[in-house]
Amino acid sequence: ENGESPTVNEPIFKIVDGKLRCRYLRNYIDEGHKLQKQSLTKLQIESLDLFDKISNNDDLSVNYDLKADDMVFFNNNRVLHGRTSFEDYENPNQKRYLIRSWIKDRT
Numbered sequence: 001e002n003g004e005s006p007t008v009n010e011p012i013f014k015i016v017d018g019k020l021r022c023r024y025l026r027n028y029i030d031e032g033h034k035l036q037k038q039s040l041t042k043l044q045i046e047s048l049d050l051f052d053k054i055s056n057n058d059d060l061s062v063n064y065d066l067k068a069d070d071m072v073f074f075n076n077n078r079v080l081h082g083r084t085s086f087e088d089y090e091n092p093n094q095k096r097y098l099i100r101s102w103i104k105d106r107t
Contacts, residue, residue, distance in 0.1 A: 007035055007036055010023065029048065
């Protein structure tokens with residue numbers, strides 16, 4: 001749109017104000033490389049696969065179910081997070097209701 005590239009080139013890890021930041025979205029990385037017709041190297045794939053294995057290790061993660069009225073906040077630069085699939089109710093009064101908001105740090 002508006003002549004902008006459909007992809008961005010961002011490192012997974014970077015130091016900002018002396019603090020390590022991490023932002024990892026494997027599916028975005030894979031899709032971005034497909035869109036740019038730029039294959040990942042064997043070493044890049046192996047590295048991302050290892051990062052996936054480590055970050056999905058049950059001994060290094062926390063799992064929980066959100067209940068009605070629960071709130072959760074994540075700093076996308078410090079916490080890797082995801083969600084699992086779910087089945088919703090047919091009844092509109094019982095349907096899942098989730099509000100997502102992104103707060104951008106402009107510093």
